[in-house]
Structures are given as structure tokens and as C-alpha cells.
Amino acid sequence: MLGKWRTRLVSAIAAAGVVSGAAWAIEMRTEDEVNITGTYDQMVFAAGDTVTLNATATDDVFGAGDDVRATGGSYDHLFMAGGDLSLQDATPHDLFAAGGELDMVSGHVLDDFAAAGGRIKLSRDLRIDGDALIAGGNIDIRSPIGGALRAAGGTIYLNSAVTGDVYLNGRDIQLGPDAHIMGSLTHRGRNVTIDPSAQVDGQTTALEPPPEPDWAPLKKVARFLGWTFMFGMFLAAIVVAWAFPRLMNDSAQIIRDRPLSMLGLGVLIAFLTPAVASVLLFTVFGAPIALILFAALLLLWPIALIAAAYTLGMFGRNRMKPGEPPPSSGARVLWCGLAMLILIVLGMIPVVGQIVWWAAFLFGLAAVVVQAGAALSKQQTAPA
Template identity: 25%
Template sequence: MLSALLATVSGPAAQAGEDGDRFAIGDDAFRAAQTVTFAEPGRADLFLGGERVSATSDISGTAHLAGRWLTLSGAVGGNAYALGQQIAVTGTVAGNATLFGQEVTVRGPVAGNLRASGSELEITGDIGGYALLAGERVALDSAISGDLALTARQVDFGPGARVAGTLTLYESTPGSLSVPASVAPAERVERRRIEQWEHDWGGPQMVSWRGALGGFVFGVLLVAGVAALIAALVPEALAAMRRRILDRPLRTLGAGFVALSAISGAGLVVALTGIGLLLTPAFFLLAALAGFFGYVVGAYAFGVALLSAAGRALPDRIGERALAAGVGALAVGVIGLVPFLGWLFVLLVLLTGLGALAIRLLPDHLLGSPRY
């Protein structure tokens, strides 16, 4: 499913050409194309998106990568975030690394914490903090200075594998995975049932105000980055959806309500057949993805409206569109903090953006509205 999603997102990049689009503001760099190779020294934060992405230069800030085949070989002075099909981190990461993919390889050292999820994980670089690993097959041949929480069907410990803290294994049958004494002594190995993984790592946790602020800022940057990627891949479609929202917001909102209801309702209807119960989670996942991209489009249109009200011209470059999306996401996020009414406003933005997506993707006669 991850491969299909990435193919959907990065597929249009082939139409954008090899050069794609690039933008820089301050010391931060933004790149989006079918093939992205970043080799510019002196940059802080990095935002790269495409089918094949490679970052070879050192940066002083945080790296954000999204695509199919991702390679991060330069040193990262901050944190590293990557979402892709194949991810390889060979450079040094001074902060934390959060990686989600099908095949994830970490050969460079990570000074902070490592959070990685995928079908196949290979960790050979030393970890300065804790490690949180979830996969089908995990190969570990590195020293972990903190704790290790691990769930996998198959685990291979190499000769260099060491866990200085507590090693917690989540297994379908406790005791099925063997741990050499050289990795961690028996008294520092905890075994739990796989069902406890969600309880331990998916439940509500106490969050500091710095963590909450960091999560808020990351959410704003994520929306801006996704909008910039869409603007680089399909700029005309994004502009058309923005015009649709600003020209006819109520009808677009209604289309979004119908679209989300149709996707969610289809999952329930399919479940009534009995056999279709297996497909119900896929419909709800599709509804979640549709809601996310609807929120991105809606926040972008709201940001354009705010900037236009401030006297700025309509955005026509990737950097201006990323700025508009960031402003919109920031404004929507702040308004969303208002109890009850804020959540309703966020929902309206999401449904309006989803409506623009539905009108753009579906044939005209289904919704009775032109695509623009």
C-alpha cells in the first residue's frame, strides 16, 4: 500500500522533468523533481521531494525527504525525517532520525534517537539515544546507548550489536526471538506480547509544552512542504483548485461533504456483505488520506486568501505557494486552538479542500460543476 501511495504522489513528477522546481529562503532549500540531487554547501533546513532523491552535502539544520528512492549521505546537523520506499541513511545525524519506508537502511551514526518502521530494517550505525524499531525483518549490528523497543517477525543480531539500556521485545509468542548475551544480558531483556505495542507506543502520553510546540511547527512545515511538492508536480491543478475554493466556497464545501461521506459510507456498505469486512480498513485509510490532502489544499487556499487580503499578488512560483500554504496552515492551526469552534473551522477547511479535489478528479456530470 505504501508503494502504491508513493507511486501516486511521485508519478506526476515524471511529467515535471528532471529539473523540476527549486526554491530557497534564507539558508533553507526546497527541491522537487523526478530526480533530485542536492549538493549545495552551507544550507540549514532541507526539503526534498521526488521519485529519486539524493542529498550529498552537509546541512546544519533538519532534513525532510519524501519520494521513492531516498539517499541521505551528507551530515545532518539537526533531525532527519524521511518517507519513501527505499531509504538509505549513510551520513551522520546529529539529532533524531524518524524513517518510514519499505526498506530502511541506517549505516551512519545517529547521535539522538532512532525511530524506524518498514518491512526490512538494517541498522549498522551506532545510536546515541534510544531506538524504536518496527518491521518484518530487522538486522541489527550497531551499539545503542539507550533503550531498544523492537517488534519484528525475524531479528538478526550481528557481532557488533549492543544495547546499553533495556531491550524490550514485542512478540506474538513471548520467547520466540533469541537474544545473544553479547547484545544484552537476560536481566535487561523484557518480553511482551505484540498486543501491548499499541498500548505502550500508541496511547496518550504526557507531552511537554516544547514537544507540543515542536509538533505544531512540524505540522505547519509538513503542510507547506506537501503543498510545495504538489505545486511543483501539478501547478495548474493546484491553482485551479484554489480558484474553485475562493470563487465558490459553499458549493465546494458541499462537494467535500458528499465525497467524504461517500468514501466512509462505502466502507460500511461493503462491510455489510460480510466478505467486504476485509476491505473496510482500506476505505477508512482512503478517507484519512483524502482528508489530509483536502486539508493541505484547503489550508493553501486560505493562505492565498489571507495574503491577497494583505495586498500580495497571487502566487505563481513554488516558493510563493509554499509560503501561502505555510501561512494558511499556521492560521488554521491557531484558529483550531479555540475550543469547539476551532475544530469546526478546521473541519470546514478540510471539507472545502476535499471538495475541490473531488471536483477536479471526478467527471463533470457527477457533481454538476465545471473543473475550472
């Protein structure tokens, strides 16, 4: 029976390809809310936010949407795709479903069943006469299956009767007390639990689970990159504070004088620039400008953090040594480096560190952009 699925899927794709040439043979509904009722002897296609199927169809029926429900009726091949899928009191000959959450409450699948999704639940009141092929994150099977069962997922729970052979592949596999496998059982899992009341008439084969991934090399690389990044930011803060003292002093001054304005401007620049660049990227003449905007934002983010660190360093120096003359260039560099170290340490704190770094980036970004704009305007007016 499993071999027939490929032929049926190919047939469905071929049928979809001739829609334009045979529109008269297809019933199509596309609205926000679609209700399919009545009797149909041709293919039915329904798409919308909410799709409800309760019809008698001797041909294939397709339902796609955010919420797709088959609340009754009978179908030849029933295809369901979307976010939340549910089946209740329906009788498809074959059922194919793919979505986020699948809740098969009740009904009768006369032949084969195939499903893929995040969470899949097959209740006791659902009956499958043919084979079942299931793939998902969390799989709960409580309905009787008249053929073979193949399931793969993160968590698999089987607590029903299966006439044919069963193959289970998952991280956690559990057979409940009502599980009765009349064929053989083959399982591959890290944690396999079989209830003493569960029955397996055939042979049970336990395959070797895949080895646990070794994250140690990746952790070493991440640790090395982290230390490299921190040292690079510390070194960059010293170099920028020494090479561009006027830019750092002016940026620190404007952050101290207009903190709220700089914060608002930083938010505007940080979020508006990528949005505008993304729009321009899909235009012929705007694509070069978009690339320049992305490159500028990428270049400005370390300078913005350094400007924020310089402001923090000068603030700390003035607090610790009030009334003293302005610091020398060497002292400014050291205070900036110390402030950058403080930002790096704070950045290691979960949640709080991300908030601190974002705030520092937004303050520094606005100040650097304002000072850069002022410098460009002075250069343009100088010849005049």
C-alpha cells in the first residue's frame, strides 16, 4: 500500500498542472472563510484563512489554510495543508496532511494515511485500514491501524493495535499498555520504554541509536571567537580613541547634553535604515544605494559602541576626579578602554547584557551619525 502513495502524489501534481486547461473540471474556492458542502464529482480546491470541509466527493479534495477542518463527509483522496488541521467524523479513502498541529479526532480512513507536522495526535475514534506514514516533532498514536506503521519524530507514543509491521525512529519512544503489534517491531531511539502490558507478536529488533553530537569542538571554537571578539573590541576602542579624539569628544558631549534625543534618533536610524535598504535592494537604480547603506551600518556599529564606551569612560573619570583639569590623550584612551571592558563584562549577563549593548549601540550610533553629518556640512561650506 505504501507504494501507491508516490503514484497518487504524482497524479495530484499532474492534475494541478492542467488546471488552466481544464478549469471547468475543478471546483475552486478562495476566500477568508471557505465552506465546502454538497456533492461533487470533480476535483475540489479550497484555500483561505479558515477552511471547513463537509462534502461528498468522488474525486480529490484539497484544503489549504491557517485552520483546515474536515468535519464530516466522504472523499476519494483528501489533502490538507496549513497551520491547524483537524479531522472529525470524515471518511476519506486516502488522507495526506501536513501542518503545524494535526488533531485527528475521529473518522475512518479506508486506505492509507500520511502526515507530517510539529504535533500529531491520532485519537482512539479514528480508524486507519491501510498503512500509516508519520513524521513530526511530537507524535501520539492511539488509533488502530490496519496496515504497517512507520513513524519518525522527536517523541513517539504508540498505544493502539497495529496489524502490520512497525518501525519507529525517534529520540523518546514509548509503547503504552494498549499497544498490540501483530507484526514485527523495529525501533531506533535513545530512550525506549515498553509497557509490560504491551504485546508484540513478531520479532522485536532494537537498532543502535545515532551517536550523541559532540559539541566540545564547537564550544572551543565559540569560546575562542568570543575572546577574540572581546580583545578586538578592547583594542579597537583604544585605537579609535587615540586616532579620532575630536569625534569621540564631540560624540560624548552630544550624548551627555541630549541623551533622550540621541536614543530616539538611534532607534530611528537602526531600524529605518535596514527597512529602506531592503526596499531599495529590489529596484534597479536603488540596489547600489541599498548596498552602501548596509555597508555603512555594518561599519558604524563598532564605532558606535566605542563612542558609547568613551562617553561612559569620561563620565566615570569626571565622577571619580571632579574639578581636575581635562585628562590627557593617554588618560582618555585608558578610560575608554576600561569602559569598553565594563561593557564587555555586562554583555555576558543574559538578557541584561543584550539590553546594555543595544542601548550603548543606539546612543553611539546617533551621536556618530550626527557628528559625521556636521563634519560633511562644514567641508561643503568651506570652499564657499
